[in-house]
Amino acid sequence: MGAGHDHHGSVANAAHRHRGRLWTAFALLAALMLVEAATAVVTGSLALLSDAGHMFTDVLGIGMALAAITAARRADRDPQRTFGLYRLEVLAALANAVLLSGVAVYVLIEAVRRFGDPPEVSTGPMLVVAVLGLLANVVAFALLREGAQESINLRGAYLEVLGDLLGSLGVIGAALLIAGTGWWWADPAVAVAIALFILPRTWRLGRAAVRILVQAAPEHLQVTAVHDRLVAVPGVAEVHDLHVWTLTSGMEVASAHLTMHPGAEVGTVLAAARSALHEDFHIEHATLQIEPGAAPGACGAIEW
Incomplete structure (x- = not known):
């Protein structure tokens, strides 16, 4: 009997090739997340809080992706890890899906509560921060788009940024609607729309990660x-x-x-x-x- 083994060690991991873009997106979104969270507390906007929550999972998810990429590359030097730690990337994607699903469920529950008694929202700061968030997400979206086609880890971060980008548009629309009509229900309505948009995508990401983990x-x-x-x-x-x-x-x-x-x-x-x-x-x-x-x-x- 004979055995053949073929391993193209020169093939670079997809996520590793886009590490520089991940770092840029991480720094940009982390700064905007802090601004959005603080403004959401001051203005009382659930839609803005929802967007900040999604941005938090972006930052956490990209951070996990970077950690997984670094660990996977270093593990190549350990002879006991014959496949390195490449599965860490998949675990990070699965954790990303779980976290984002949790945020979406929380927003849905809080929105239902607010529909009965919608609080007043300060639309000026809400609108300014939403516009800044939109610009940040557009930049991050452009940075991650190419890598999302190659890496499940980057796909998780990409989907979250896409959700945030649409969320920022929704927050801008809610702020303008409230300012123009005084319809306070626009805030929780937009929060619900953001959550319902992102949930199916996170479930598909989680399913893809589970398929890899069970070696299907x-x-x-x-x-x-x-x-x-x-x-x-x-x-x-x-x-x-x-x-x-x-x-x-x-x-x-x-x-x-x-x-x-x-x-x-x-x-x-x-x-x-x-x-x-x-x-x-x-x-x-x-x-x-x-x-x-x-x-x-x-x-x-x-x-x-």
């Missing part, structure tokens, strides 16, 4: 297609014990046992199988075990 096959990849492609490799008679999962964003992993036709060359089969996985499915890390076709029972059945 990536949604965009059919395991049967991987199996059929490996069987089609010249010299391969059968494929079994095939497993495909995601280590972290942009890092798909596979392992499989390949039974060879008699007379097939091990090195040639391994090279062709690794090339097929890389080119057809973008699987950068594959561990393949080769089994001679004339050795029945060489691979014992494994119960998972």
Whole structure:
């Protein structure tokens, strides 16, 4: 039997490549979060408090993302951590989803209470801070947009910034409506709209993180297609014990046992199988075990 191992160590982690943008977004949003929170307390605006709460989870989420990226890179130097600490990125994304869901639920509960007796809101400071928050979120949105397509961690921060951006627009609209009509219900109404907009997106983020943590096959990849492609490799008679999962964003992993036709060359089969996985499915890390076709029972059945 032979084994093949393919690990492209030069492939940079997606989140790590965007670390500088994360730091910029972190500093910008942290400053605006403090301003929004203080203004929300002074003005009594639930919509502004909701926006500040979402911005808090942005800051916390980006901070966790940065910590996870740093830890994952340093873990590469520890021989006991054979896969590093890349899963920390996924855990940070899951924590992000839970935190943001908690803030949204709190805002919904508080808004329901306020609908019965809406308090007066000071719209001047509320409007000024909402405009500043909008500008900050536009900048952060632009910084994170590219990385959100590559990293689940950055996607979590990106979704939160998107929610905040729309939240700032809602707060501006509520402030103008209250100032123009005196309709105090606009404040909790906007808070509810922000919460209902962001909840489904955080649940999808949490679901994606859980799929990675339970080592389910990536949604965009059919395991049967991987199996059929490996069987089609010249010299391969059968494929079994095939497993495909995601280590972290942009890092798909596979392992499989390949039974060879008699007379097939091990090195040639391994090279062709690794090339097929890389080119057809973008699987950068594959561990393949080769089994001679004339050795029945060489691979014992494994119960998972």
